[in-house]
Amino acid sequence: MGTMKTAEITFLAILAAFAASLAIGSLDLKYADExxxxxxxxxxxxxxxxxxxxxxxxxxxxxxxxxxxxEAGDRQEHADTSPNIAGLLITTAIIVLGVAAMALGSVLAPIFAMIFLLSWRVAHHPITSSLFVGATTTAAIYVIFAIWLNLPVL
Amino acid sequence: MLDSLSHLMVAFNQVATPENLLLIFVAGLIGTLVGALPGLGPSAGIALMMPLTFGMSPISGLSLLTGVYMGTMYGGRLTAILINTPGDAPAIVTAMEGYPMMQRGKGGQALGISAIASFVGGIFGLLMLIFFAPIIAEYAIFLGPPEYFMLMLLGLSMIIVLAGSDPLKALIATLVGVLLSTIGSDYVSGNVRFAVVPELIEGVDFVAVIIGLFGIGEVLVNVEERIRLNMGKPKFKFSEFIPGLAELRHISLPTLRGSVIGTGIGVLPGAGATIATFIAYITEKKLSKQPENFGKGASEGLASPEAANNAAVPGSLIPLLTLGIPGSGGTAIMLGALIMFGLNPGPMLMIQSADIVWGTIAGLTIANLFLLGSNILLIPVFVNALRLIQNHLNAIVVAFCLVGAFSINYGTFDVWVTVVFGVIGYLMKRANYPTGPFILALVLAPLAENYLRQSIMLGQGSWGIFVQKPLTMTFTILVLGVVLFGLAKAPIASYVNKRRNQAA
Structure with missing residues (x-):
């Protein structure tokens, strides 16, 4: 429940800031004519x-x-059902760093790294399995996007 | 009617190329798998597939997307029956009867019955689409900007009232969609609004938004909630999937009733497949001679909602293809796809782009046939594929989302937009905000804003144009009725509950 409340307050704060900035920006635009x-x-x-x-x-x-x-009083959350906040933060960090790395010129290399890291560090698969999944998924993406659809994804 | 059939026959000839057939078959398989995975629903399936359509012809692209859409409706039932974990919201009712059948050793039969009911529902909905869409489109060309604006407002207000239990949250989601759609060029005045970087001159890319919202957002929720499927190793004989004649007779009327309910509810904006399945289930329970069997594996309680679920897909396409008005998140994404392919959604769509519309309907019909076959013959393949994919699902979805976002304009700007909306999607899920109204508003708002401006210009600055003609006035009254119902719903429910508690 705590995560939900935090998420909602964060969400509402982002929305209110976004809406306020656009509303202020719209003051420079014409409101109505004849x-x-x-x-x-x-x-x-x-x-x-x-x-x-x-x-x-x-x-x-x-x-x-x-x-x-x-009302909750003495209710306690079970350890197994507690939210995986660490996993969430690691996933977000991997995605953000991976996308930032795309600025260096390659798309598939950061994608491979992201799949490998998400599989190894978040899903906790063995390193060999993660490397295999990373390589096969990247190869599948290359075949679908670059070869089949002829899109410049390298 | 004959005209519709001749259009359809021509479309079948166009669509039935080996490449298209393979595409539709694969789309159905992917849709089934996506639908079966908890956390990924129809909108996620269509969103993930959208980048793949960039290099395709409109008929192939739309066939791929509608095939995935239909496939997700078949897929949701798989995990609902096998492990009591509905793949998507409409499959919740499927689990209520399907899983008890599985526990009684009739899992194969439950899968067979649900596949047949899904097929009948899908075909019934398609027949309604084929015969009624051209009739509606014929009348729709007489509607002007005020009627269109009011129809769009009606759709948006209905989805706010019907989506979820909290209309204020749905209203916030809708308003944010409207506000986001104002970024970029304003084609009426020629002004550019809020384009802080050149990439925003054409507005925030719709595909990047939906990929983030439904792809990355779902992954973040899945990671946080540690969602995992334990598929086990169910073993079935092929003969178990095919129900006997007596069973088929038993489920025939419920399937037909479910098909009618599903198509009718699918047409209504905001209602959608989930509500259709619940209404179909309650109807069957009320009509049943043995209602005590419901919840213990009643096949009619399984067949009717499954038919309703699949009939709702073509049902929801009727207002989309005839009026250009989507009624759900899934069809809003389809509307985005129509615009992406350079089509002009609205009453002229079936006249100006008849070949593409009928091609899409033909593709959907073929997809439904393929899905019936694959959902009976390929159950073991689906089970093994789900077991394999589930372990690495999050990493694979992230990879496809980001590459898909990159493919929009071959730059990282849209990838960042996807990441930002991934976080927004996660927050919306966590805080229980509906994404359907947001997407619907994002797609409809630019069209609605233009229609509103044109209407006010037609009325020479007067808002009275919305009550001048009988049809416009009817739509205005309907909008007001929906808004009043939305405002009164919670106080009435609370008053009724209070009275009930006092009586008890």
């Missing part, structure tokens, strides 16, 4: 509406979690 509305009409109104809805939902979520925390 016969219709301008390009600023939709982003400004929708942006403001999102900020209001996010604030409302955040208050609802906090009130709900407080009520649930009081």
């Amino acid at each position: 016969f219709s509305f301008g390009p600023g009409f939709v982003p400004l109104n929708v942006g403001v509406l999102i900020v209001i809805c996010c604030a409302l939902q955040a208050l609802r979520s906090l009130a709900k979690s407080r009520k649930e925390a009081a």
Whole structure:
């Protein structure tokens, strides 16, 4: 429940910041003219509406979690069902670093590295199995995208 | 009617090339596997396959996507019956009757019955699509911008009210989709909105968004929740998959009822296959002479929802192909695909691009035939493939998502967009926000905004244009009705519950 609340508050904060920035940006755009509305009409109104809805939902979520925390009392989460936060962070880091490495010019090399690392460090498969999966998946991607579809993916 | 059939026959001739047939067959297999994997649903299946269609002709590309879509509907039942783990939401009801049949040693029969019911449902829905879509399209050309805007608003408001239990969360998801769609060129005024980098002049790429949301997002949730399938090693004889004549007679009417319910519900925006399966199940339980058998492996309770599930796919394509209005996340992605192929979704689609629309319908019909065969003959292959893929699923999905995102414009910008929306998708899942309304709004909002502006211009600045004509007024009243229902739903439910508790 804690992860869910954190996720929701983070999500709402991101959305509110995004909506507020676009709403402020839309002030430079024309809102309306004589016969219709301008390009600023939709982003400004929708942006403001999102900020209001996010604030409302955040208050609802906090009130709900407080009520649930009081009711939960002595309930304890089982160790086996606890969220795999470490796995989640490692996966995100591998993806971000892999995509950043694509800037060096190759797509398939970082893809191979990502598959290998995700299989080895997150799914905890043996290193040989991870290398095999990395190589076969990369080869399959090369065959499908580069050879069959003729897309410049190397 | 004869016109529809002649169009379809021509389309079959076009589609039935060896390459296309192989493509549709493989699409069905991939869809079945994706549908069977918990965490990956129809939207994820279509999103993952979208980059593969970049170099294809529209007929081949759309056949691939609809084949995957249909395949996911067949696939969800596999893990639901075998290990009581529904592959997608519509398969929840399948597990309620299918798994008890499996426990009683009738797993093979459950798989056979569900495959046949799925096939009948799919074909029934397709027949409705083939015969009714041209009729609706004929009338749709008389609709103007105000009617279109109101229809889109009706679709969006229905999905907000019907998607999930929390309309505020659905509203937030919808509004974010609308706001995101405003980034890029505004074709009415010529202004460029919020394009902080040149790559955003054409807007945020829809394919990159859906790959992130449904691919990377699902992977992150799967990793966090440690989702794993324990497929075991079920052994079946081929004869077990084919139900006897008595059993077929027993499930014939429930299958037909499920097909009608599925097609009808599939047409409605926001309702979709999951609601159709529950309604079909409840209907069968009410009509059954032995309702006490439900939950213990009643074959009619398995057949009817499975038929409804598959009939909902062609049902949902009726408003998409005739009006250009999708009713679910899956069909919203299909609308994105139509736009990607340079088609103009709307009432003129069936006139201007008749060959492509009928080609897609022909592809879907062939896919349904292939899926019936593969879902009876290839069960052991699916079980082994699932066992193999499941162990390495996350790594494989991430790889295909990122390469797919790179293929959009051969640059890393769209890959970063995919990663960002992967995180957004993860947060939406964790916080229980529906993704369907977001995707629907992202696709529909630019069209809706244009129709709204054109309407206001037609009304010379007056909003009264939305109540001037009887048809526009009807749509406006329907939208208001849906909004009022959405607002009143929670207080009414809470009042009814309170009264019930007091009475108890």
